[in-house]
Amino acid sequence: MIAAREETVSAPIEPLARRIEALAAFPPGVMEALRESLAGLGLRARSVPPRTGLAGAEGPAGAPLLVGAGWGARQRILADGRRQILGFVLPGDVIGVDPHRAPLRYAATVSLTAMVVADAEPLRTMGLALPSRDAPLARAMRALAAAEEALLSHQVTRLGRQTAYERVGHLFLELRERLCLAGVEQGDSFTLPVTQEILADTLGLSIVHTNRTIQQLRRDGLVSITGTQVTLVEPKSLAGLTDYVPLATMLGRS
């Protein structure tokens, strides 16, 4: 892959726009205007190498960041080294919009793969704008916040009341949906660029058991994996088995 290290490329707003479009259900005209105003912000993109702190314990957050490409994670490290990943950070996510809502001293956000991010200071003020006037971007930012909370609820339910088998399938469905909403993947297949250790720390399982569980899903013909490419062979069955509620349903497009 050709590195785009220092160069300032055009702002990677497309994943964010796609997500807003999918979740906030604006009329076409409004969406068009919103996309233009996003482009007009002139956000500067930069690339971040893997395993780098983006926010939290490893460095003060500063401006909020818009993710354009790559995978990151919010994680918490316990005193004895155990790690729990609270959730993945994917294209279209905005981290640290509200300084009051980021528990900096607790959870750090790190890059897992190489990422493209943009300092998104303008989103902070616009995103928190007066809601009574119902500025579309403000509404959109609140919808994104709702999606983030829904993801945490998913994560709690997975960890608390699902078996290893269900957890893996549920997580795959969630990743597929999030990547599709952001427009970086489509169909029943997606690239999973993280190790099984990362998956294990997300799912609250050991590496070994994560591995065995994935194999079981393959043997059962529910998923198919080639390299980093994951294909959901029977997405409907998988959703039924794992009690998966799509984000689109949870947020209700109301």
Added chain:
Amino acid sequence: MIAAREETVSAPIEPLARRIEALAAFPPGVMEALRESLAGLGLRARSVPPRTGLAGAEGPAGAPLLVGAGWGARQRILADGRRQILGFVLPGDVIGVDPHRAPLRYAATVSLTAMVVADAEPLRTMGLALPSRDAPLARAMRALAAAEEALLSHQVTRLGRQTAYERVGHLFLELRERLCLAGVEQGDSFTLPVTQEILADTLGLSIVHTNRTIQQLRRDGLVSITGTQVTLVEPKSLAGLTDYVPLATMLGRS
């Protein structure tokens, strides 16, 4: 207990005010004014019996609710009946401020004990007020939202990477702190008005194992339980053992 069913008592804003005072760190004058403006809202309190839906699947949310007394829970029920409690709802909490941030079709909020709540429509508009003017109440509401997210992070870490023993101790510490922040308890002791089944569904454990784990904590002299009264005998040791990070620390009082 004498029921206060239909009567409209004075608004139970004290727990909310206490929490804001503790978490948002306003100067005394500002805090005084904020407390007065809260009182001036004229919120009407009503009581809710146990095991009643407050918001979510069992009934449209409508206005946001300010909790004055009693315990509730946000919960998710899986298709086969398994239940996961996402978090407790305690005095001083406000639920459903932002309609976009409440995944209604997913998680329901129910009362566990009798509760006193107030329809808090005014908090919605005031809480989402223009932040550039930094209205104290708006800042406070965002601090509360931050606290809620921090609690979910706690919950994820407990469920994903802690043993049963650690989970119980960690939860007790969290409940103690939340009740103290709201001013409804103080010291190292608090009333726990819920069954072990509720605790089990919160901790992602079976009832039996929850029971045995609590007993182990008692035998180890870390907690002491009499009826519904829980006393943290060795809060410091417990915090060390369970890697407990107080909310006050997480939110940084910045």
Added chain:
DNA sequence: CGGCCAGTTGAGTTCCTTCAACACTAGTGG
């Protein structure tokens, strides 16, 4: 080639669950 990392497999152990039974309390109706 040699070393490192991710993935895989086997074996034994621990943690937690399930099933079942029993004690205790409170509320209920005969």
Added chain:
DNA sequence: CCACTAGTGTTGAAGGAACTCAACTGGCCG
């Protein structure tokens, strides 16, 4: 007044889910 029931807490025993330890494979890169 007392049997009856239901809900909660508690305990024992057995099984299963997930973990740990360990070894081995294959790819990738210096």
